Amino acid sequence: MSYANPNADFVGPGYSGEQSLSPTSRDEFFDKFEEKNLAFVYQEKIAGGETSRFFKLVDRNPIH
Secondary structure, three states: OOOOOOOOOOOOOOOOOOHHHHOOOOHHHHHHHHHHHHHEOOEEEEEOOOOOOEEEEEEOOOOO
């Protein structure tokens, strides 16, 4: 099993919302993550073998 880097920087080139974000502690992030029942889905490699930057946060509750 692989684990995502909990120190990931989600603000990158081309992101236009930098002024709307503020730093948060690791504990605050994971408390909210658990409160919202989220899962971190990511792709390690693209089809060509290069590192992928794809990720999304999804609800852990199954859709009924």
